[in-house]
Amino acid sequence: MWKARLNDRQIVEELRKLIDTNQYGIGLTKFVQICKEMGLIHTHHQGHTVESIWEVMIKLREIFPNAGVHEMISLLHHKRNMSHAISASAYHTYFATYEPHLICLCKACRLQHRCFWAAGVNDIWAVDQHDKWNQFGLALHTGVEPFSGKILWIRVWHLNRNPQLILTYYLDVVNNLGFIPLVTQSDPGSENFGIANAQTMLCQWHDPALEGTLQHQWMHSRKNIKLEIMWSQLWHCFTLGFKSLLDHGVHQGWYDIDNTLQR
Template identity: 65%
Template sequence: MRDMISLMFHEHNMSVSRSVMQEYFITYEPQLVRQRKANRLQRRRFWAAGVNDIWAVDQHDKWLRFGLALHTGIEPFSGRILWMKVWHSNRNPQLILSYYMETVENFGFIPMVTQSDPGTENFGIANAQTMLRQVNDPSLQGFVQHRWMRTKKNIMPEIAWSQLRRRFAPGFEGLLNEGVDSDWYDPDNTLQLMVFRWLFIPWLQQELDNYQARINNTRKRRDKKKVLPHGIPELIHTCAADYGALDFKVTVNRGAIDHVRQLYINPNHAVFELVSPPLSAFMELCYNELGRPPVERETIWTIYRSILELIRQCEEVPAILMVIDANDTVENGEMALLEGLRNLPETDYYMGGVGNGMGLQPEHLTALDAFEADEPHVDGNYNEIDAEPLLFAEFSDAEDDEHDEHGLDDRP
């Protein structure tokens, strides 16, 4: 309910009351209300420390049937979405690492640990996070600074995907299915797939960017069962002290970032190409010939079909398709994990990196008591990066329900 109100305000500059929106959903979307009330998710619990203790990453494969692959990074304590990406792959370790490195470059810092499901696509992030942490703290030598989460334990990204599927995906899936059901688009047809990628992926990425901005700048509903700070995720992430929380970010210099990027990412790898350069240039010419119409929900399939028809009329299509086939064979590539490293110690609940994975130490409790009492900070003998006081936070996959009795879809 509040998501749709926020959508109307941020994207359409319309202020709609809750009662009006509630009446609309009860009248026109009763199945969504029933689905919301069903609350089918089962609770699972997850403990973390303060802001930037953990960054959790995960892929989402529900749109692979359209040739679309999703990936996200979440800062669990604040709930801030760090990235929400759509591309034609989410299994290439260089591609996944590029999302992490782009975020690190923008922020200028890294978390204490990163976290993901097991999978070779995450080896790049695990290696980069470990190297950057060890540059700042040599005492971490011998331990990988990444948590490998087993099945059904990477909870915060699961929550993000659940929210996306309820708030964002249904309307867009309807649009995508329209093309498939109308026989305009067959993902197994190479030319159709390439035109689809070239047109739909940039547009969908813009829509995901807007969705990310709305989530990051919308206050979450208070929940007395959680000890998370209550507020706007982006503000909690950037101003942790204002919410009684600690920020564990580890500042990294540009030289270290550039070194890791050069070591692990080949910018000329085919996975970074939306489509092959010759075909991209030709589609740009076709788009120009159409007068560069705005790409919107109402026009995107018409533009797709028009570009496809112009390409089919071209005598150079067979040569272009040969280039596509040559590039399309290059998919994931391999990346080895750093050798000789042990996993961080594991506890029953704590999954962060404070205390080299062990969590709260006595000096943290002392500092936290002073912090909660709003007393002046007393300098200790501990490193401010690795051992600031922290506040444990609990998450569960009921996070996305938060006592709202009415459902919604963030339809385009």
């Protein structure tokens, strides 16, 4: 409930729904005391300033160099448990003082409007691969439920072109959730044939009236919009920082090998 950013009064109300109030009781005063003992302290008690959050922000920037204001607030909340302890004015002052160039880049973006239609939750599962990390021998693949935005899986392996491997990602999620979507969706490519065939077979198995139909959509010319957005956000918010760590590891590895050979 704290991670969901409910205030103290809202959390107390929710807790009263979960405990036996005939035997136990909890009031706002006692709850505030418990929060202090657990280190869950609000903004006015910690009194963070732009200077006091500078070191933490620098550490996060090493991994997330292009994350915007809202992304950084979320990262501070989930990674450092600090979002409740920092005022909104401190956030904006920090960005205006130390990162004005990122604000200018954000305002200069030219957005393209595209439509994506889904009837509801689990109407579509969209899948896609990501090849931008191939230089490090890493291949990504993901599946997303577009209506809710839930990431069903995101896997890293040394390849993402094997239809049998990609099919296991889909089947693992189906096994865990206990249901399938109405339709799956992907870019054209033989690596997605396994999911297309399995989805169609399972749908026809549960509904014989679907015999002779394909329960998979092939999206052409970058029309798999939700996945393109996800990979773009990953690239701008995370990959650039993570890539610098990978580059350092690769270069350090070659340096160690050279030194070993020279000896």
